[in-house]
Amino acid sequence: MSNHHHRREAAAGRASLYDEITDKIISQLEAGRLPWVQPWGSAAAKAPLSLPRNASTGRAYSGINVLILWGAVVEQGYTAQSWLTFRQALALGANVRKGEHGTTVVYADRFVPDDEKKRARDTGEDARPVPFLKKFTVFNADQCEGLPQDMAASPLPDPALIEPRVEALIKATGIEFRIGGDRAYYLPTQDRIQVPPPQAFFEPINWHRTALHELGHATGHPSRLARDFSGSFGTRKYAFEELVAEISAAFSCAALGIVPTVRHADYIGSWLEVLRQDNRAVVRAASLAGKAANWLLGHLPEEVALPIEVDVDQNRRAA
Structure with a gap:
């Protein structure tokens, strides 16, 4: 596959990730559900209200990932707001159960396209990076077995x-x-x-x-x-x-x-x-x-x- 074709495909992949996220949120709004609110107004959600966090690093997810992970908690009826990558589960001596499907989250990165590098060289200006989304997959603590006790449960707010x-x-x-x-x-x-x-x-x-x-x-x-x-x-x-x-x-x-x-x-x-x-x-x-x-x-x-x-x-x- 030519390099040019490869790049075009990568750019298309980046754009489609925005579309995928946006379409999902549009369909929730059309159904009358606010993806950042509704979850905890419904009896369907078994998880306590909190920001989703990474069970391994303890960090809270942010931005659009909060909405994506809250949406998954509601749709799948998870009881935890903790998430892990496949590798993080293994590193903790646990594992993701066979047949479980992960949730795609994203992080924003930047890259400089070739034509922008060329423009910068020609004009002597700084190259402008273009923001794009990269995706990775995480699993809810409910989808893992063998996790340390304290990681599986989300604390209830006082x-x-x-x-x-x-x-x-x-x-x-x-x-x-x-x-x-x-x-x-x-x-x-x-x-x-x-x-x-x-x-x-x-x-x-x-x-x-x-x-x-x-x-x-x-x-x-x-x-x-x-x-x-x-x-x-x-x-x-x-x-x-x-x-x-x-x-x-x-x-x-x-x-x-x-x-x-x-x-x-x-x-x-x-x-x-x-x-x-x-x-x-x-x-x-x-x-x-x-x-x-x-x-x-x-x-x-x-x-x-x-x-x-x-x-x-x-x-x-x-x-």
Whole structure:
């Protein structure tokens, strides 16, 4: 096979991975399921709410991999949020059961195409690398036998700790946060959040998700992670930023062990539009959401800090 043909095929493979992930999430949204929420609203999920982690390294997966692995937990009814590669299982003296099928996760890498190398040589500029996804396969702890005891089970969050940690987190971020009124919003111009009081919610636990959603928006302020806020209501940019805040809130809730009930999906239509037009949108949104959740959780005061590190672009090392 000619080298050129090989390269073309590799590029096609990279593009199709974005399509594969996007199609899967589109089909979940079309079925009325939010891949970053629904799992724990349903009795079908036997696993506790937490971020999926690599059982061998202890690292949390991040970005789009969280959505992929949560989806697999729900679809297959796994009871654990721990995952391993085939080799990692062997290294632990365990093994993947015969006939088990793994789940494909991805990590972002970069490469410089040949024509870009040539352009850089001709113009004397730096070559621009192109991001792409690489895939590898992981297995749920449920699919393995012979794992050390403590690895097989996922710890259940202690419900007694939950609310004080969110309160401490809000204070620690230094973002102006007002409780009152009957609308939840973040005003970028004044860098201020307003959220109605918990008792205004049908399920007070849902107050946390709303608070973390608005805090997710606030991480995008120019003085913080500087995301693009220029989209007005009803635009694709606006829908994309909503997607980032929503997934960020889901990641934050999971990291804090808060189990909100499913929020009605007011944005599903606009998200579907964004996803159908751009096969990288959901991968990008999940990555930005991971950075947002990280920024927030990084402010947890020591005494209420989490027993985990929420890792963003570390999936490569998590493999």
